Amino acid sequence: MLVEWRDDLNIGMLEIDIQHKLLFDKFNAFVSAYQSNQDQDEIMRMFWFLEAYAVTHFKEEEKLMQQVRYPDFVGHREKHLAFIDQINRLKERLKVEGITQNMVSTMTGFITSWLIEHISTMDRAIGRFVNNSPLTPLP
Numbered sequence: 001m002l003v004e005w006r007d008d009l010n011i012g013m014l015e016i017d018i019q020h021k022l023l024f025d026k027f028n029a030f031v032s033a034y035q036s037n038q039d040q041d042e043i044m045r046m047f048w049f050l051e052a053y054a055v056t057h058f059k060e061e062e063k064l065m066q067q068v069r070y071p072d073f074v075g076h077r078e079k080h081l082a083f084i085d086q087i088n089r090l091k092e093r094l095k096v097e098g099i100t101q102n103m104v105s106t107m108t109g110f111i112t113s114w115l116i117e118h119i120s121t122m123d124r125a126i127g128r129f130v131n132n133s134p135l136t137p138l139p
Helices: 014-035 040-067 073-097 101-132
Strands: none
Touching: 014 040, 014 101, 040 073, 040 101, 073 101
């Protein structure tokens, strides 16, 4: 269930690439807490920490997109908001169902596929835009 960072997920912007790697680390800490049978409070704490870091990362990424006048800022931001909405739904399910194998599988499946897909497409497009635009000032 752990997700390993792959170099092909680098988008060519060091600050964002480092943040993406940290997202994977936070995700893996959550999964490891579950797999090592930590108490439910610790597992939940790791999930909340993952969520908080994702929100922080999104804000940083959105700030960067505004600074460079990224043309698909609105569409990209909508994807971030949809992710946060889905995470909130998962949190509500967690409150009702508790931390079960099924719930953790649902969460890890969603987060893993979303992160890899989003980084590979949406975030990579930001990297291409910044790296191919000689007039785009880097922050």
